[in-house]
Structures are given as structure tokens and as C-alpha cells.
Amino acid sequence: MNSIEVKALTKKFGSFVSVDNISFSVKKGEIFGFLGANGAGKSTTIKMLCGMLEPTSGDALVGGYSIKKESDNVKKNIGYMSQRFSLYNDLSIIENIKFFAGVYGLEGELLKERINWVLKIANLEGKENILTASLPGGIKQRLALGTAVIHQPKIVFLDEPTSGVDPISRRSFWDLINDLSAQDITVFVTTHYLEEAEFCHNIILINAGKLIAEGNPKELKTKYLKKTILEIEATPVNNVIEILKKSQYTEDVSIFGNNIHAVMNCNYSEKEQVYSMLQHVQDISVERIDEIVPTLEDVFIHLLEKDGK
Amino acid sequence: MNFVRTKAIAKKEFKHLFRDIRMLLILLFFPVFLLGIFGYAVNFDVKNIKTTVYDSDRTELSRNFINALNSSGYFDITKFIDSDTEIRKILDKKDAQLVIVIPKNLSRDFHSNKEAKIQYLIDGVDGNTASLIQNYVTAATSSYNNKLTLIKVSKTGSKFYTPIDYQPIFWFNPELKSTKFLIPGLIVMILIVTSAVSVSLSLVREKERGTIEQVDVSPVKSGELIIGKTTPYIVLALFNAIVILVVGYILFDVEVKGSYLLLFITTSIFLFASTSLGILVSVISDSQQVAFNISTMASLLPSVILSGFIFPIDSMPWAVQIFTNLTPAKFFIEILRAIVLKGVGLQAFYLQVIYLIIFATVFLGLANLINSRKGKTS
Numbered sequence: 001m002n003s004i005e006v007k008a009l010t011k012k013f014g015s016f017v018s019v020d021n022i023s024f025s026v027k028k029g030e031i032f033g034f035l036g037a038n039g040a041g042k043s044t045t046i047k048m049l050c051g052m053l054e055p056t057s058g059d060a061l062v063g064g065y066s067i068k069k070e071s072d073n074v075k076k077n078i079g080y081m082s083q084r085f086s087l088y089n090d091l092s093i094i095e096n097i098k099f100f101a102g103v104y105g106l107e108g109e110l111l112k113e114r115i116n117w118v119l120k121i122a123n124l125e126g127k128e129n130i131l132t133a134s135l136p137g138g139i140k141q142r143l144a145l146g147t148a149v150i151h152q153p154k155i156v157f158l159d160e161p162t163s164g165v166d167p168i169s170r171r172s173f174w175d176l177i178n179d180l181s182a183q184d185i186t187v188f189v190t191t192h193y194l195e196e197a198e199f200c201h202n203i204i205l206i207n208a209g210k211l212i213a214e215g216n217p218k219e220l221k222t223k224y225l226k227k228t229i230l231e232i233e234a235t236p237v238n239n240v241i242e243i244l245k246k247s248q249y250t251e252d253v254s255i256f257g258n259n260i261h262a263v264m265n266c267n268y269s270e271k272e273q274v275y276s277m278l279q280h281v282q283d284i285s286v287e288r289i290d291e292i293v294p295t296l297e298d299v300f301i302h303l304l305e306k307d308g309k
Numbered sequence: 310m311n312f313v314r315t316k317a318i319a320k321k322e323f324k325h326l327f328r329d330i331r332m333l334l335i336l337l338f339f340p341v342f343l344l345g346i347f348g349y350a351v352n353f354d355v356k357n358i359k360t361t362v363y364d365s366d367r368t369e370l371s372r373n374f375i376n377a378l379n380s381s382g383y384f385d386i387t388k389f390i391d392s393d394t395e396i397r398k399i400l401d402k403k404d405a406q407l408v409i410v411i412p413k414n415l416s417r418d419f420h421s422n423k424e425a426k427i428q429y430l431i432d433g434v435d436g437n438t439a440s441l442i443q444n445y446v447t448a449a450t451s452s453y454n455n456k457l458t459l460i461k462v463s464k465t466g467s468k469f470y471t472p473i474d475y476q477p478i479f480w481f482n483p484e485l486k487s488t489k490f491l492i493p494g495l496i497v498m499i500l501i502v503t504s505a506v507s508v509s510l511s512l513v514r515e516k517e518r519g520t521i522e523q524v525d526v527s528p529v530k531s532g533e534l535i536i537g538k539t540t541p542y543i544v545l546a547l548f549n550a551i552v553i554l555v556v557g558y559i560l561f562d563v564e565v566k567g568s569y570l571l572l573f574i575t576t577s578i579f580l581f582a583s584t585s586l587g588i589l590v591s592v593i594s595d596s597q598q599v600a601f602n603i604s605t606m607a608s609l610l611p612s613v614i615l616s617g618f619i620f621p622i623d624s625m626p627w628a629v630q631i632f633t634n635l636t637p638a639k640f641f642i643e644i645l646r647a648i649v650l651k652g653v654g655l656q657a658f659y660l661q662v663i664y665l666i667i668f669a670t671v672f673l674g675l676a677n678l679i680n681s682r683k684g685k686t687s
Contacts, residue, residue: 050526072528080526084519090328091321102317103527148523 003028003155003186004049008058011044018044020209021058029184031177033191033200037304041209042190046159051075063154081148083160087132087140094128097147104151118146121176138169145176156180158189162196174199194297205300207307217296225299227251228264230271233287240284249274254301261298314529318537322511326541336507340499340549341556347495348488348561355441357385361405363393368416377453383445396430406432407442481650488561493645494618496553497638501583504546505608506601508539508587513600539584546580566652575662579641582665583608585672592676611636618642637668
């Protein structure tokens with residue numbers, strides 16, 4: 001059974017179409033990546049799925065409940081954590097946890113058990129009375145996630161949960177997400193970090209409110225980008241990019257750190273051809289050229305540029 | 310209505326309140342401060358009227374008359390002058406509010422059974438005070454006249470009595486102290502400002518910081534949120550009301566004549582209306598600054614100007630009188646004056662109570678309407 005079933009979901013703000021006829025489904029217990037640029041309609045979609053915003057047309061079943069007709073039931077069965085840190089900074093850790101437990105109606109033994117669980121996963125046992133404002137970002141995010149699932153929902157929505165968090169905390173945050181998934185909880189997550197998208201079981205990509213790609217990370221890399229990709233290390237980088245962009249061999253050129261990734265034209269896929277072309281230009285020295293498996297970033301940049309045209 | 314959820318919100322709100330000690334102290338002591346200012350500084354009683362006398366008669370009669378005025382307690386005779394050219398100067402420089410001019414032949418006219426005349430010059434810049442001075446002067450003169458008549462008639466050997474003697478008795482505020490009249494209005498003003506402002510700020514703060522999103526996505530109903538969020542501020546405001554009444558009793562002898570239970574119930578209803586105003590303000594404002602400005606404007610101004618707190622509604626033009634119905638403060642002031650000063654029961658002000666309930670319903674209804682519109686469009 002699918003955890004989330006989205007059917008032709010559309011949201012308009014006046015004449016602006018924020019979410020345009022999106023359909024997809026999320027399996028129970030999977031980590032589902034929801035990707036797109038800023039303003040692509042991610043947050044709007046999440047808000048509709050959480051029952052905070054009414055769709056203009058279309059519907060979705062979340063945990064078996066319609067977001068249009070049964071938003072109260074949807075709210076009881078989901079957890080939500082947003083990109084904006086939403087704990088109260090002027091309250092202590094335990095006060096925050098107790099507040100959200102109360103908001104979800106927890107009482108008695110279960111309340112005690114769940115409070116201890118949240119403290120444990122956030123590594124805050126024994127620090128209950130510290131003010132939340134004084135916690136480092138990574139710990140705050142863990143605490144926020146803990147409070148978001150304090151009522152043991154079957155589905156949890158995470159809207160850019162790791163933005164502004166250091167890489168190590170991000171990694172341990174993802175361990176937590178994996179733990180939830182292992183307990184059969186569906187995790188619906190949006191992120192800007194494409195290396196995080198690799199951790200997802202399934203991904204969809206939206207642009208300007210429309211769905212433009214879906215599948216697991218492996219499928220996305222092979223299905224949507226069948227062309228050869230060369231990783232080129234050469235100096236000076238700016239000149240090399242300009243030459244590559246003008247040449248007939250390449251379709252897309254983008255920069256990745258010190259390297260250049262070039263999506264090759266179907267007819268010219270040999271790295272030797274590129275090598276000899278660059279060799280003939282004055283002042284350019286080529287360190288290496290390798291054929292690589294595309295990363296998700298290659299795929300998405302390619303898809304978004306194609307969509308933009 | 311889920312009790313666990315509502316309790317969790319109220320508890321959290323109390324914690325916010327007690328964590329911010331500075332704000333709490335302001336909320337608790339500001340009312341006492343205001344009460345002191347209003348009680349002592351805003352005073353409409355006219356006493357010690359600065360008086361200058363130009364006595365060109367200089368007889369026993371004129372001296373006796375001046376003494377009689379002096380001993381009434383309202384006039385403070387500070388200066389005697391010798392020429393009428395000085396009168397203008399004295400009034401111009403505000404050295405006196407009242408100048409009494411006694412003409413040369415006062416005593417002669419009196420003893421020859423002619424009508425003796427005295428002139429009063431009153432500084433009329435402040436119309437209210439001027440008409441009060443006029444009243445005091447008239448009263449003092451007529452009581453002195455009575456005395457003179459008595460003496461004159463007794464000389465002729467016949468018995469004198471006043472044909473109709475009147476004895477005014479002022480009910481509810483026998484000493485006619487304006488503080489007593491002001492304190493109910495003051496309580497109303499302080500309560501509406503503190504509750505409307507603090508509730509709107511606390512709701513908008515959550516919007517501004519984004520914490521409201523986490524509550525929006527939970528099963529909490531808007532009714533639970535509102536009751537949970539406003540309860541602490543209503544409790545605080547009730548506490549404020551008690552403080553004002555106690556301080557009012559200690560400093561200004563204002564006693565509650567009516568039932569404390571009625572006082573408590575009507576105050577709670579009024580607080581319900583003014584927190585509803587705060588909720589309405591929070592719905593239309595997106596930042597704490599905007600919320601603060603709108604809520605002070607919407608609560609403070611009407612409760613001072615239009616409520617009858619200071620300016621009597623009966624003497625306003627009819628168009629303005631209609632506008633006075635826009636503030637719940639007007640109706641609660643009427644209720645409080647009835648309970649605190651008159652000690653009357655519900656039958657005297659049940660209409661006002663109904664008005665307060667209407668206010669609360671309209672404010673909450675509007676807030677709900679605007680909020681659900683926003684939910685669909687933003």
C-alpha cells in the first residue's frame with residue numbers, strides 16, 4: 001500500500017500557478033526525495049500534503065486520508081519539520097518537548113516514554129533544563145525532528161531539514177532518517193544538497209511547479225542522461241569553458257570545483273577528440289580528461305536547462 | 310475541544326510570560342504607575358482659585374464680604390490692588406483666575422437700601438474651569454446675601470425665613486471627587502490596552518518566528534489555540550484589575566459598593582472582548598511592530614477619547630456619539646461605574662453585558678473570516 005498518493009495536485013495563487021498538476025506516489029517506509037530549485041513549488045506542495053493549505057484542484061491521500069476532506073485526520077497521522085527552526089528558543093529543552101507532546105495529546109506512561117525517546121535520539125539526556133537557544137544547530141535539528149515525530153506518526157515531512165547545518169551533523173541527521181525508515185516510517189524530504197538525494201530510495205524533481213523527472217537515483221542517472229560525460233581538468237578554467245561551449249562536441253558545460261563537466265554531443269563522444277581540440281589552443285594546459293558516470297547534479301542541471309529551453 | 314492540547318498551549322504561554330521578567334514587570338507595574346499619574350495629576354476639581362481683589366470701597370461691609378469668600382475654602386486671595394489699570398495686567402499674566410471689583414459706593418448703597426453691585430472678572434480661557442469658578446462665586450455670594458438679608462430683616466423686628474430652602478445631596482460620589490469617577494475608566498483603559506496588545510504581540514511573534522507553522526500542522530484546533538494562548542493574559546489582566554482596585558482603595562478611597570462576583574464575571578467578559586480585539590489585530594498584521602501600533606491605536610485611543618472615561622458622551626455631537634459605540638470600553642465603563650460606585654445589580658447593566666458579548670463575537674468572527682481567506686490565497 002502506498003503511504004502517499006498524489007493525484008493531479010494543483011495550487012494557484014491568483015494567476016500564478018505554483019504547483020501544476022503533479023501526480024506521484026510514495027511507498028510505505030521509503031525515504032522519498034522531493035527536489036527542485038527555490039520557488040519551484042516544493043514548500044507549497046508540502047503544505048498542501050500536511051493539510052495546512054487547500055489545493056486549488058486535485059487531491060492527495062496521505063496515510064489513507066484525503067487532504068481535502070479529512071485534513072484533521074491527516075494532521076494526526078503525520079509529523080512535520082520545516083526549514084525554519086520551529087522550537088521555542090526561550091523555553092528549555094524539556095519544556096519544548098512537553099509542549100509538542102501536549103499538542104499531540106500524549107499523556108501518562110506513553111508521554112514519559114516518548115519524552116525519554118526524544119532526549120535519547122537528540123543526545124540530550126541529562127540536559128533537559130538547558131535553554132534551547134544555547135544549543136548548536138545540529139543538535140537543534142535533531143531535537144526538532146524528535147519533537148516532530150513524538151506522536152509516532154507513520155509519515156514524516158521534512159522541509160529542508162539540514163539547511164545551514166555542518167556536514168558532520170548532516171551525516172548524523174541522515175542516520176536518524178534511515179533509522180526512522182527502518183521502523184517503517186515514510187520519510188518525505190526536500191533538500192538542496194544533491195549528495196543527500198543519493199540517500200533517497202526514490203526521487204522526484206519539479207521545476208516551475210511541474211514534475212520533470214522521477215525514479216530512484218540510479219534510474220535517474222541512466223534514464224535521463226544517456227550521453228557521455230567527460231570530466232576535464234585543465235587551466236585556465238574560464239578559457240576552457242568558453243572554448244568547450246562554442247565547440248560542436250558539447251551540449252552542456254558546467255563547473256564542478258576544479259573540474260569541468262561536459263555533456264557530449266551524440267556524434268562526438270570520444271575524449272581524444274576533445275583532448276586534441278584543447279591541445280591546439282595556446283596557453284591551455286590539459287591535466288586529464290576522464291569519462292565518468294554522471295552524478296545527480298549532472299542529471300538535474302541537464303534536465304533543468306532542457307526544461308528552461 | 311481537547312483539554313490536553315489546550316492545557317499544553319496555556320502552560321507554554323505562561324512559561325514564555327515568566328521567562329521574560331522585564332516584560333512581566335512592565336505588565337504588572339505599569340497599571341499602578343498609570344493609576345498614580347491619573348489619580349493625582351488628572352484632577353478636574355477646582356480649588357484654591359487664585360483671586361485678586363480691587364476694593365475701592367474699603368468699608369466694614371466690603372471687608373466682611375471678602376472674608377466670607379476667603380473662608381469658603383475655594384478662593385485663595387493672593388493680592389489686593391489699588392487701581393483698575395492693574396486688572397488687565399493681572400489677567401494677562403495669569404496671576405489670577407478671578408478678579409473681584411468692589412465699587413466705591415458699595416456700603417453707601419447698601420445702607421441706603423439701594424441695590425449694591427459687585428463685579429467679577431473671570432479668566433475664560435479654560436471654559437470648564439471658568440464655569441466652575443462662576444458657580445462657586447454665585448454660591449458664595451448668595452450665601453452671603455442670605456446672611457445680610459437675615460441681619461437686615463431682624464433689625465426691622467420681623468422674623469425671617471428662607472421661602473424654599475434646598476439641600477443638594479450628591480449620591481455615589483458625595484464629595485464629588487473626580488478621582489472616584491476616573492478610576493473605573495482607568496481600570497478599563499489599562500485592561501483593554503494590556504490584554505489587546507499582549508495577546509496580539511504573542512500571536513504575531515509566533516508568526517514572525519515561524520513557530521506557528523509547527524502548531525498549524527498539528528491537530529490543534531483554532532479554538533484550542535485561542536483559548537490556550539489568551540488564558541495566561543486574561544489571568545494576568547484579572548490580577549492587574551485586583552491590583553488597581555487595591556491601590557485605588559488605599560490611595561483614593563475607592564470602595565467597591567456592589568458584588569465582587571458580578572465584578573469578576575463582567576470583567577472576564579470584557580477581557581474576552583478585548584483579547585478578541587487582540588486576536589483580530591494579530592490576523593491582519595505580519596510583524597510585531599505593526600501589531601503593536603495597530604493594537605495600541607485600536608485599544609488606547611477609543612478607550613480614552615470615546616469611552617466616556619474623561620469626556621462625557623452626552624455632551625458630544627450626535628455623530629461622534631454614534632462612534633462611541635465602536636469601543637467595548639464604553640460599555641464596560643458604564644458597568645464598572647454601576648458596580649463600583651453605585652453598587653447596583655445586573656438589571657441595571659445587562660444590556661451593556663450583551664454588547665460586550667456581541668463585540669467579542671464580531672471580533673472573533675472577523676478574525677476567523679480573514680484567517681480562512683488567507684489560508685486559501687497565501
